Amino acid sequence: MNIETLNKLLSSVAAGKTSVEDAAAKLTHISFEDIDYAHIDHNRSLRKGFPEVIFGQGKSADQIIGIMERITLQETVVLITRIDKQNAGKVVSHFPDSIYHKDARMVIWEKDKMPNQGKGTIAVISAGTSDIPVAKEAHLTAQVMGNDVKSVFDVGVAGIHRLFAHKKLIEQASVLIVVAGMEGALPSVVAGMVKSPVIAVPTSIGYGVSLGGLTALFAMLNSCSSNVAVVNIDNGFGAGYMASAINRV
Numbered sequence: 001m002n003i004e005t006l007n008k009l010l011s012s013v014a015a016g017k018t019s020v021e022d023a024a025a026k027l028t029h030i031s032f033e034d035i036d037y038a039h040i041d042h043n044r045s046l047r048k049g050f051p052e053v054i055f056g057q058g059k060s061a062d063q064i065i066g067i068m069e070r071i072t073l074q075e076t077v078v079l080i081t082r083i084d085k086q087n088a089g090k091v092v093s094h095f096p097d098s099i100y101h102k103d104a105r106m107v108i109w110e111k112d113k114m115p116n117q118g119k120g121t122i123a124v125i126s127a128g129t130s131d132i133p134v135a136k137e138a139h140l141t142a143q144v145m146g147n148d149v150k151s152v153f154d155v156g157v158a159g160i161h162r163l164f165a166h167k168k169l170i171e172q173a174s175v176l177i178v179v180a181g182m183e184g185a186l187p188s189v190v191a192g193m194v195k196s197p198v199i200a201v202p203t204s205i206g207y208g209v210s211l212g213g214l215t216a217l218f219a220m221l222n223s224c225s226s227n228v229a230v231v232n233i234d235n236g237f238g239a240g241y242m243a244s245a246i247n248r249v
C-alpha cells in the first residue's frame with residue numbers, strides 16, 4: 001500500500017464514507033502477507049516509495065501470478081525481473097494489461113503510471129549491442145519508477161568517437177548508468193567527462209578471461225574516475241533503482 005492509497009482510505013473513514021471495520025480489513029496486511037511460498041511486503045511502498053519487485057528467476061508461473069494477485073490489490077504498478085519467455089506468456093495471459101519486454105526479461109503491469117518524481121534526466125549508455133538487455137533492464141526500471149530516461153546503445157571504447165556524438169545528453173544527465181562487458185572501460189571514460197554520478201554495470205559479455213563479467217567488475221571497481229559507483233554483474237535492475245533514488249534527491 002502506498003501513501004496515496006493510505007491517505008485516501010483514512011480520509012474516507014474520517015468523512016464517514018468507509019466504516020472502521022472495512023478500513024481495518026483493508027489494513028490487515030499493511031505490514032506483510034503470508035501466502036505460504038512468499039511473505040509479501042505490502043509495507044514497502046510506504047517505506048521506500050515503490051512496491052516490492054518480483055524476482056522471476058527460479059519462481060514458477062503460478063507462484064509469480066499468486067504474488068501478483070495479492071500485490072495488485074494494493075498497488076498501481078508491479079515489476080517482474082528475470083522472467084523467462086514461457087512464464088512471461090502465462091503471466092500476461094492472466095494479467096492482459098501487463099507487458100512483456102523480451103530483451104530486458106521483464107514484465108510490467110501498470111494500473112496507473114507513476115508520476116515523474118525525478119529532478120533531471122537519467123542517461124543509460126551501453127558499450128556494445130550485446131549489453132543492451134542489461135541496459136534495457138536499467139532503463140525500464142528507472143522509467144517505471146517515475147523518471148525521464150534516455151538511452152544510447154553501442155558506443156564503447158573500440159569506437160570512442162561514437163560516444164562523443166552524444167556529448168550533450170551525457171553532460172546534461174543528472175545520473176548516468178553505463179553498462180559494459182569485455183574490459184569494462186566505458187564507465188571510467190564517461191565519468192571523466194561529467195560531474196554527475198555514474199553507476200557502472202559490468203556485464204557477463206566477453207571471451208574466456210572476462211570470467212563471466214569479473215574482469216569488467218574489477219576494472220570498474222578500480223576506476224580512477226572518482227564519481228563512479230558499481231553494482232553487481234548484469235544487475236541492470238539495481239542500477240535503475242539506484243539511479244532513480246539519486247534522481248529524486
